[in-house]
Amino acid sequence: GRRAALPQGPPDVSALLRFSSPRTAPRAPCCDKLYTCRLCHDNNEDHQLDRFKVKEVQCINCEKIQRAQQTCEECSTLFGEYYCSVCHLFDKDKKQYHCENCGICRIGPKEDYFHCLKCNLCLAVNLQGKHKCIENVSRQDCPICLEDIHTSRIVARVLPCGHLLHKTCYEDMLKEGYRCPLCMHSALDMSRHWRQLDDEVAQTPMPSEYQNMTVDILCNDCNGRSTVQFHILGMKCNICESYNTTQAGRYKISLDQQ
Ligand SMILES: [Zn+2]
Numbered sequence: 037g038r039r040a041a042l043p044q045g046p047p048d049v050s051a052l053l054r055f056s057s058p059r060t061a062p063r064a065p066c067c068d069k070l071y072t073c074r075l076c077h078d079n080n081e082d083h084q085l086d087r088f089k090v091k092e093v094q095c096i097n098c099e100k101i102q103r104a105q106q107t108c109e110e111c112s113t114l115f116g117e118y119y120c121s122v123c124h125l126f127d128k129d130k131k132q133y134h135c136e137n138c139g140i141c142r143i144g145p146k147e148d149y150f151h152c153l154k155c156n157l158c159l160a161v162n163l164q165g166k167h168k169c170i171e172n173v174s175r176q177d178c179p180i181c182l183e184d185i186h187t188s189r190i191v192a193r194v195l196p197c198g199h200l201l202h203k204t205c206y207e208d209m210l211k212e213g214y215r216c217p218l219c220m221h222s223a224l225d226m227s228r229h230w231r232q233l234d235d236e237v238a239q240t241p242m243p244s245e246y247q248n249m250t251v252d253i254l255c256n257d258c259n260g261r262s263t264v265q266f267h268i269l270g271m272k273c274n275i276c277e278s279y280n281t282t283q284a285g286r287y288k289i290s291l292d293q294q
């Protein structure tokens with residue numbers, strides 16, 4: 037059945053890798069060996085199979101080797117209810133679709149996704165017009181594990197700043213902190229936490245020698261600059277009220293107290 041909630045990022049592409057009940061074995065263009073599964077090839081060999089270069093397949097039923105196609109030309113075995121002639125993917129119909137802009141097959145249904153040309157990736161339709169576009173973001177490697185995201189078997193998470201992480205790496209990141217490792221924007225809605233911090237700040241007056249000390253800060257969330265009173269627990273952006281800020285200048289002691 038269908039999941040109730042759409043995944044945030046581009047869908048898992050794991051079906052591209054393992055033919056669930058293979059009826060055909062594509063011939064690896066690199067080493068001329070027959071493999072029913074790209075992953076098995078990649079695990080057994082010291083190189084990766086380039087799916088786009090597959091030209092021939094062998095029928096598991098009659099063993100006839102022939103050009104890559106959906107149905108065996110000898111015994112009429114249907115190699116896959118789904119067949120992509122670009123990716124040479126043979127599989128059950130799992131509502132896959134080939135996205136021409138992504139250049140690969142993704143798990144659909146197609147109508148649940150759109151391809152954002154600027155981010156250069158397929159996203160859930162509920163993000164259309166509601167995400168921060170970053171030029172070619174899908175071609176950047178994951179900032180946590182430094183591995184590819186675009187063709188990854190792991191679902192990607194889109195952060196509010198528009199950057200992408202593998203879902204698993206995102207979960208690791210949350211154990212360490214709340215900020216995008218690339219741009220330091222808050223990766224979660226922190227507003228409740230900030231309002232708690234407001235209370236703590238209010239209950240923790242700084243010693244009198246610090247009362248007139250101000251500092252310039254740069255906000256990692258809105259990129260605004262403000263000058264605020266120095267506080268050991270955190271310094272709140274005057275513009276968006278986030279505490280995700282960094283000190284951007286020296287401390288200043290104001291002398292205008294009466
Ligand atoms: Zn090979």
Ligand SMILES: [Zn+2]
Nearest residue numbers: 095098108111
């Ligand atoms: Zn056959």
Ligand SMILES: [Zn+2]
Nearest residue numbers: 120123134141
């Ligand atoms: Zn395809």
Ligand SMILES: [Zn+2]
Nearest residue numbers: 135138151158
């Ligand atoms: Zn796409």
Ligand SMILES: [Zn+2]
Nearest residue numbers: 152154155169
């Ligand atoms: Zn976009």
Ligand SMILES: [Zn+2]
Nearest residue numbers: 178181202205
């Ligand atoms: Zn990662």
Ligand SMILES: [Zn+2]
Nearest residue numbers: 197199216219
């Ligand atoms: Zn970011």
Ligand SMILES: [Zn+2]
Nearest residue numbers: 255258273276
């Ligand atoms: Zn701010």
